[in-house]
Amino acid sequence: MADTGFANLKFKTIVPALPVEDPTRNTSLIVTDALNLHYGEAQALKSISMSVRERMVTALIGPSGCGKSTLLRCFNRMNDLIDHVRITGSVKIGGQDIHSRDVDAIELRKRVGMVFQKSNPFPKTIHENIAYALRLHGMKEKAELDEAVEQSLRNAALWDEVKDRLYTSALGLSGGQQQRLCIARAIAIQPEIILMDEPASALDPIATGRVEDLILDLKKDFTIVIVTHNMQQAARISDYTAFFYLGELIEYDTTNKIFTNPAKKQTEDYVTGRFG
């Protein structure tokens, strides 16, 4: 049964260097260098230089409008879809500059997945939502698809709740279930990096708890970057935290340090709730 699973996912891309097992020696996977982004006249990101470590959860925090979502969307080039966007500086994933001309944005998005703030399942059946993603990668056999769909739903902690209604519309699920379906869909194609844009902000506390447990579980195999408004959430689940303010990266360190002994006063004011 496990045979027909992920092992048969045909990945045609060249593979990354195998990650080392020791978590304390995780290498930098995403590296930005003096990244600037302009929406027309307004500058949304000001000279951001940071690195995201492999198989760690990195949280981006800060008040509304400080550029966290914009930065997130840089990592999978979703900003390409917006008019009048100008980017200078570089973003390198696995050493490769993702804005270079021989990089295909579509291939990039297959390796760097995204979960949106408002869940957006397709108006199709639950099974078809995930199968669509798998078919993009060339998986065709019904048995393979069924197996992979089941695995993703299990990994997203949704299988038990939907296993009897796989062929009903995804829009009939509750908000929390829909979001977990979107997560299942994103991880079905095994992207090495998962970007999450406030994934739990539209959910009730119980559903939020489930999503957070899921993230902690996924951390073992995926690199996760999560944007969140909720500082307690960042403190709970992330290993590294980056604090943004008005488009600038103010401080970036281990979560422990940011929340107990931040270096900058601005950071301290934010995490203790004095503003934002």
Place this chain on the structure above:
Amino acid sequence: MGLKRGHHARPGEWIAEKFIFLVALSAIVMIFLIFLFVAREALPVAFGKTSNSAVTKVITPDQMDKMSQTELMEYLELTPKQLAEMDKAILKELMLVKAEAAAEAPKDKDAALNTTSWPLMLKPHPWTGYDQPEYIWQPVSQIPKYNLVPLIIGSLKTTVIALLFAVPLSLAAAIYVSQLANPKTKEWLKPAIELLAGIPSVVLGFFALIVMASLLQGLFGYQSRLNAFVAGIALGLAVIPVVFSIAEDALTSVPRTYTQAALALGSSKWQAAWKIVLPAAIPGVFAAVVLGFGRAIGETMVVLMASGNASIVSGNLFDSTRTMTATIAAELAETVFGGHHYRILFLIGALLFVVTFLSNMAGDVIIHRLKAKMEGKT
């Protein structure tokens, strides 16, 4: 918008608001009136109350006194009001005229038929001078023939050709403009195509007649210069803006979150458009086609000028053909007010009205069902 409960208007305003309400009813009233007045002229034929059968029992004028009012009314084909207005002398005149007409009746066996009856209007009949049963529309002749089938077939032929030409083209363009083109191009593309809607149908008919007909005949080498094919293509040009606008609107109103989700998974724009957006927009696309059908079958000037206007029944696309709309347009001016030909033309009009009304309704219903089905009530 505005107060609904506890809305107490002052007397002057109350009257004004009632007036507003009445005016708003006008749309319903209009639809009703249209059907009423078109049908009114057509009713006698529809209910089989007319007859142009020449060989009726001839009642001589002196027998008139023995007839009852209703018998007289039917024999002379008068309405009660008209009968009341006439005095005996006039009625005697009418009886004489009818007797003379009967005497002059053509000796043809067909003269005995009531060609305004439904069976003859719909089924083929072996007329004198033809070897086999034929569907013939020939109102101007000694024995007028009012079979509707050639006209119906003509309308259907041109409409189908128009749809086959226009729908794939418009749909493809709608997909391109809505999903695949970049935003800057979209800004002038959409209005440019909708400019086609600003061309009056008489101009399209003119273009088909003067330019397209010879061009297409040179290209395809068929016999009749004006035929269903030429008219169908020109009709398609009139249908393209309708189908394009509605389909493009439907595609654009699919929530962008679906496209974003698909792209974030690594789809190309085309894959997202074809597999996610188009299926979600099916109700609107269907509506576009239905409305295109309504537009095509109701169009008059284009087919009047470009279809050749020969009322024959033929499966050949390249034969001259006559549509229902062109028939009304061409022949109404020549008819006698209140005569059979006049009434039958109104009957065709009523038929057209019913067809477009029904297709509109059907389109609406199906769209609602499809929408409900897609929104998770499977």
Place this chain on the structure above:
Amino acid sequence: MPAKSPPPEPAFEAQLGRRRRWKLLIAKQETIPWSFQSTTFGLDSKVFTGLTALATVLILAILAVILGNVLVSGLPGLSWRFLTSGTEKDMFDVNKAGVMPMILGTAARVILMTIFVIPIGVITAVYLTEYAHATSAFTRVIRGAVNNLAGVPSIVFGLFGLGFFINYVGGNMDALFRPGAAEPVWGKPAILWASMTLAVMTLPVVIVATEESLRAIPPGLREASLALGATKLETIIKIVLPQALPGILTGGILAVSRAAGEVAPILFTGAAYYMATLPTHLYDQFMDLGYHVFILSTQSPNIEKTRPILYATVLALLLLTFTLNIVAILVRARMRKKMRALH
């Protein structure tokens, strides 16, 4: 967490798939950095994008051919004399004939139409947006009626004009005002009846455009007025309608543009092949640009001789409808921009 299933242990089983994949990758791994090059050519994407783009281009090409042909062949005949003289002399000769009576006839019937259609259309739209309950069955019936009105074939409107306006209304008017007269005055094709028929036909256009502009006005504006103590009607007349004026204007212009080009409804309700004088009374017939195009195209004794004037007439008609359309689009675009600034 992953659900239970027969041995091996659930979490391990889920991991098994992943581990296996990593193992396979190790087997053929080289320490090459990440590369996001296209692995598939994406032929289907390119082909279909190409095809749909082609369809778009084709439509634009046909449009360009039609307009270009009319422009090139019609411009030579479009002289000032052409536009300002009548057809007393030979109607089919480009050097002698003129289309002024047709232009005036078209303009007159269209202006007359707006007198009828704009008040009725605006009031109906006001009712639909301001007073009607959005979900009541009655509202749906009205909307259904408006939609159906939009779909009625133009020739059926012609029949309606004949059956209702000319025969019924006109006939009764004759019976009332001039009983016993030999010739019908009102009960025959006339510019009044043609205009009213067109008003019925373009009613949906005005209703839809007006509704669109009424809906675009933020409810906050109405609430502010009501909160100051104005009545609902006062709010509508003094605040809402003035704001909606551009939309009403757009609707009117679109209706006019549509009506100017329609020939089928006026075939039996008032258009005349030739008239010696211009219409002076409401019960007169009139000449019309579109109808003239039809006549020239189908009734001309010598089509080659008539070509130049035919093209010139078509060009005149197109200039008229396009100018109106473009003006309407511009007004609508400016209105939308203003509305966006409001929100």
